[in-house]
Amino acid sequence: MNTAEPNNxxxxxxxxxxxxSPATLLVRGANVLDPRTGIDAVTDLVVRDGAVAAIGEALxxxxxxxxxxxxxxxxxxxxxxPHVHLRTPGREDEEDVDSGxxxxxxxxxxxxxxxxxxxxxxxxASVLRSLRERARAEARIPTGFLAAITVGQRxxxxxxxxxxxxxxxxxxxxxxxxxxxxxxxxxxxxxxxxAGRQLALHEEDVSLSGDGVMHEGAVSAxxxxxGIPSVSESSQVARDCALAAYEDARIHIQHVSALETVExxxxxxxxxxxVTCEASxxxxxxxxxxxxxLDTNFKMNPPxxxxxxxxxxxxxxxxxxxxxxxxxxxxxxxxxxEHPFEQAPMGVTGLETAFAALHTGLVLxxxxxxxxLVERMTAGGEPFGLPVPRIEAGxxxxxxxxxxxxxxxVGEPGYESRSANCAFAGQRLTGxxxxxxxxxSVAYRERSFALxxxx
Numbered sequence: 395m396n397t398a399e400p401n402n403x404x405x406x407x408x409x410x411x412x413x414x415s416p417a418t419l420l421v422r423g424a425n426v427l428d429p430r431t432g433i434d435a436v437t438d439l440v441v442r443d444g445a446v447a448a449i450g451e452a453l454x455x456x457x458x459x460x461x462x463x464x465x466x467x468x469x470x471x472x473x474x475x476p477h478v479h480l481r482t483p484g485r486e487d488e489e490d491v492d493s494g495x496x497x498x499x500x501x502x503x504x505x506x507x508x509x510x511x512x513x514x515x516x517x518x519a520s521v522l523r524s525l526r527e528r529a530r531a532e533a534r535i536p537t538g539f540l541a542a543i544t545v546g547q548r549x550x551x552x553x554x555x556x557x558x559x560x561x562x563x564x565x566x567x568x569x570x571x572x573x574x575x576x577x578x579x580x581x582x583x584x585x586x587x588x589a590g591r592q593l594a595l596h597e598e599d600v601s602l603s604g605d606g607v608m609h610e611g612a613v614s615a616x617x618x619x620x621g622i623p624s625v626s627e628s629s630q631v632a633r634d635c636a637l638a639a640y641e642d643a644r645i646h647i648q649h650v651s652a653l654e655t656v657e658x659x660x661x662x663x664x665x666x667x668x669v670t671c672e673a674s675x676x677x678x679x680x681x682x683x684x685x686x687x688l689d690t691n692f693k694m695n696p697p698x699x700x701x702x703x704x705x706x707x708x709x710x711x712x713x714x715x716x717x718x719x720x721x722x723x724x725x726x727x728x729x730x731x732e733h734p735f736e737q738a739p740m741g742v743t744g745l746e747t748a749f750a751a752l753h754t755g756l757v758l759x760x761x762x763x764x765x766x767l768v769e770r771m772t773a774g775g776e777p778f779g780l781p782v783p784r785i786e787a788g789x790x791x792x793x794x795x796x797x798x799x800x801x802x803x804v805g806e807p808g809y810e811s812r813s814a815n816c817a818f819a820g821q822r823l824t825g826x827x828x829x830x831x832x833x834x835s836v837a838y839r840e841r842s843f844a845l846x847x848x849x
Contacts, residue, residue: 522562607619711770
């Protein structure tokens with residue numbers, strides 16, 4: 395078990411994974427890029443017993459090391475996703491710890507945080523402990539679990555947050571549902587001091603979103619579908635930023651989707667409120683125009699919004715108003731997504747496509763620099779007190795090897811995830827993860843890519 399401790403933690407945040415042999419290998423001739431350590435060079439990299447041992451030219455392979463001929467590949471710090479649905483316990487037909495973490499590793503992720511809206515809800519220490527035990531047996535990469543803010547995610551009574559923190563909860567969220575009551579939210583912010591954990595918030599005023607199934611706008615009017623107005627999100631964010639400022643507490647806003655929300659968060663940050671936030675690849679790349687097809691792989695909550703919203707999110711990611719990228723990986727059974735658009739569940743997968751989609755849609759056209767994207771995709775654990783992966787001598791080996799020129803069709807080779815409800819299904823993307831090393835062990839290698847000979 396690996397652990398990391400935020401400054402105000404009662405107990406270390408638990409990141410659990412199945413024991414695996416530490417890697418010893420020589421990566422030869424990769425373009426190593428780590429914006430935090432300032433390295434961007436074609437060089438060799440030695441991993442010995444699961445740690446980065448050396449970075450430099452013409453390095454020799456340690457005894458027994460696998461040699462990776464990485465000419466033409468990039469080596470990045472492994473990505474961190476703070477917003478993943480593993481559907482365990484209760485819906486293992488959609489995803490489980492093994493398949494979800496395998497999908498994450500295939501996407502270049504070295505750590506993930508799983509959400510608690512499962513069956514049963516992760517609202518007790520006993521459920522949390524059982525999940526951590528399962529991760530220690532099955533998880534391919536370090537995996538943390540968020541617990542619910544309120545019992546049953548009903549928004550009425552707080553969970554035993556201090557006890558859950560002691561049991562290793564990585565944070566608290568009622569994701570999938572908002573905390574409707576301002577009074578309950580204020581109590582949660584107060585108890586945060588005892589628990590020493592981040593609150594991650596699904597922001598939605600359900601009285602405004604109602605029965606909406608997509609963004610409220612010109613497209614919803616054209617299709618005759620009930621819409622979800624962007625003010626449903628931004629008004630709730632404004633409330634919780636005000637409460638966080640009043641209580642001097644920390645909050646993390648999940649899956650930001652709207653221009654107005656970005657404006658609220660920017661003002662709050664400027665005023666000194668301790669708020670961080672995330673955006674998902676589908677909101678950074680797609681708009682409600684996709685829904686004209688009535689393809690249920692474009693149905694998610696919050697919904698895809700207008701082009702003005704999308705452009706605002708991209709600029710906020712560039713400026714740092716949006717702190718990190720999170721996939722909100724939400725698997726669903728195929729038969730559920732085959733229902734008519736109004737009846738199908740909300741949510742899309744994203745772990746296996748996040749980097750490639752953003753590289754194709756934002757980096758290749760020159761909208762974002764590659765280093766900035768890498769920085770934002772490795773920052774997902776920071777709001778929760780987790781260390782950021784770094785490529786430097788002495789650091790644990792958390793890195794991925796990526797072929798930036800590889801073109802592939804999403805879904806053509808199948809998915810590592812149990813589910814296939816991907817918003818980018820059928821698209822041709824550029825950029826493919828070949829190898830992922832997480833917590834010092836090889837967690838994923840693409841089927842067609844051999845690590846090489848043993849020295």
